Amino acid sequence: MIQAQSLTKHYGRKTAVDAVDFTVQPGKVTGFLGPNGAGKSTTMRMIVGLDRPSAGSVIVNGKPYHEHKAPLREVGVLLDAKAVHTGRSAYNHLRAMAATHSIPTSRVHEVINLTGLESVARKRVGGFSLGMGQRLGIAAALLGDPATLILDEPVNGLDPEGVQWVRKLTKQLAAEGRTVLLSSHLMSEMALTADHIIVLGRGRVIADASVADIIASAAQNTVRVRTPHTAALATLLAQPDVTIINIEQGVIEISGLTVNEIGDRAAAAQISLHELTAVSASLEDAYMKLTQNEVEYRTGDASSHTEAEVTR
Amino acid sequence: MSTVTPSQPSAARTSFVPTGSGLSITGLLRSETIKLWSLRSTYWTLSLVVVVSLGIAVLMSFAMSASTAGFDPTTGAPIALESAQMFVLVSTTGLGLGQLIVAVLGVLSISGEYSSGMIKSTLTAVPNRLPALWAKVVVLFGFTFLVGLISVVGSFLAVLPILGAKDLTASLFDTEVILPLLGNALFLAIIAVFALGIGTILRSSAGGIATVLGITLLLPTVLAVLSIFIEWIADIMPYLFTVAGTTMITPNTMESWQGFLIVLVWVVVSLGVAALLLKRRDA
Structure with missing residues (x-):
């Protein structure tokens, strides 16, 4: 379990994390979402004591991280794929990490097998692809068989088979009663993996709920209609709480009305419809809606002054 | 006899208690030893120290004879050396280059962790941080001392028959x-850990090596040049790291202990500042 209280981090005059409160529960996969620069990585770094909070506190498995007698057995962490000396082999990296906690070499071989690194374990990490680096990072996180796992973008650079493997692994670890905190920019993947979502935006928690609740609260279901008479249909359906968006020539997306309502009214007005489909909202839609005002580095937004992204 | 209890759905199990061994001094020393010897650069730098020492010792011993004796290490003036002094001079001259090599090794042993990102792994494994630094200091000191000893004793043994043929x-x-x-050998190890401290303070290979050199x-x-013009600079010369180190290792000097203490102060300051910054800074 991870508990953050008024957790704050300033870098100079910039506030990366702004008095956030959240609890990551054991037995679930918790997704950690937010635009670049929202404070996800900084928060994760503070959990494992790499960055010192400017204010507030965060405890993991009941204590501040540094007070644990066996930190690697409490928390396994993948911060980024480059937390390894490039001149060392994967095997020796894991052996050196394991030695700090007197974890036997048999466990090193176990995590190498588990992550599928057997064929490259004796090679120097400098030559690893991004995906192999991620697998090594996950292997290192699993070394101590920890009660809590913190994985920052674990599927970044993995092939589809690897993405699926991470999904199964994290679900299984959570099912064993462990706490799993996972960040990713792949919304579809997150929707499949996570049970619970915490969304950060500009250093604040802007949503903290189950995946279903997040989608239900933030995104609207829409109806896609294909018809040669879009203008006539739009006029017919126009009312204050109905939004109509032109998708392409002859296709509109309507929110605020059900499939039945649209179909019935079109029939009554004798407007022919070629398609009438209910489109259910996705986590991505909900995420976009939640973070639309929180994106710090929006594409093509000339008015906002640029700030260096905090990726430390 | 068995009591059947309905198995809980997995999501209901909400505690996973970690078990097994934790952090220990021996574990950290083992980890740092693995780290040191799993990099190729360690092998070639430390072998280079031994090879350069032996090579220079053998070359010098061929050039020397009982009559040419040697030169004063500080003034450079030719003087007559006793046999023992000559053996020491021949056996240790090559280690002067070794000092530069281990200085680089000392800086790299920590700056390499910063440049590669390894430091994040190190500090998450040892969140109190300082034990990781002390383990690094002990391991680096131990192995560089050993390599220094192999170099000088090896050189001594190598030149023994050559100088022996010249009745020395x-x-x-x-x-x-x-x-x-x-x-x-001791001064070699001291330079290595001094450099480790500087590397920890600066967190950069280039900056660390430049500063140590x-x-x-x-x-x-x-x-030394400035002291010609400014008198008081001559008074602080003995307190410089290298000058004090030379005093420390110069045979038959009464001030050897003083030199050792001055060198020790440099190391304590380097490692003290390093420890303070390592503890305080964000990794």
């Missing part, structure tokens, strides 16, 4: 031989 003999266990040899090589030379 000395015993390794003569205090006039073994003490300066140990002193040289600046302090050990450049500073004494520059100040």
Whole structure:
């Protein structure tokens, strides 16, 4: 379990994390979402004591991280794929990490097998692809068989088979009663993996709920209609709480009305419809809606002054 | 006999209690030893120290004879050396280059962790941080001392037959031989951990190496020149790291202990500041 209280981090005059409160529960996969620069990585770094909070506190498995007698057995962490000396082999990296906690070499071989690194374990990490680096990072996180796992973008650079493997692994670890905190920019993947979502935006928690609740609260279901008479249909359906968006020539997306309502009214007005489909909202839609005002580095937004992204 | 209880759905199990061994001093020392010897650079730098030492010792011993004797290490004036002194001079001269090599190794042993990102792994495994630094200090000190000892004792043994042919003999266990040899090996290890401290403070390979070489090589030379014009600079010369180190390892100097203490102060300051910054800074 991870508990953050008024957790704050300033870098100079910039506030990366702004008095956030959240609890990551054991037995679930918790997704950690937010635009670049929202404070996800900084928060994760503070959990494992790499960055010192400017204010507030965060405890993991009941204590501040540094007070644990066996930190690697409490928390396994993948911060980024480059937390390894490039001149060392994967095997020796894991052996050196394991030695700090007197974890036997048999466990090193176990995590190498588990992550599928057997064929490259004796090679120097400098030559690893991004995906192999991620697998090594996950292997290192699993070394101590920890009660809590913190994985920052674990599927970044993995092939589809690897993405699926991470999904199964994290679900299984959570099912064993462990706490799993996972960040990713792949919304579809997150929707499949996570049970619970915490969304950060500009250093604040802007949503903290189950995946279903997040989608239900933030995104609207829409109806896609294909018809040669879009203008006539739009006029017919126009009312204050109905939004109509032109998708392409002859296709509109309507929110605020059900499939039945649209179909019935079109029939009554004798407007022919070629398609009438209910489109259910996705986590991505909900995420976009939640973070639309929180994106710090929006594409093509000339008015906002640029700030260096905090990726430390 | 068995009582059947309905198995809980997995999501209901909400506690996973970690078990097994935790952090320990021996574990950290083992980890740092693995780290040191799993990099190729360690092998070639430390082998280079031994090879350069032996090579220079053998070359010097061929050039020397009982009559040419040697030169004064500080003034450069030719003087007549005792047999034991000559053996020490021949066996330790090559280690001067070794000092530069281990200075680089000392900086790299920590700056390499910063440049590669390894430091994040190190500090998450040892969140109190300082035990990781002390383990690094002990391991680096131990192995560089050992390599220094192999270099000087190896050089001594290598030149023994060459100088022996010129009617020069000395015993390794003569205090006039073994003490300066140990002193040289010790100073080599001290330079390595001093450099480790500087590397930790600066967190950069280039900056760390430049600073260490600046302090050990450049500073004494520059100040020696300046002391010609500015009188008081001559008074601080003995307190410079390298000058004090030379005093420490110069055979038969009464001030050897003083030199050792001055060198020790440099190391304590370097590692003290390093520890303070390591503890305080965000990784």
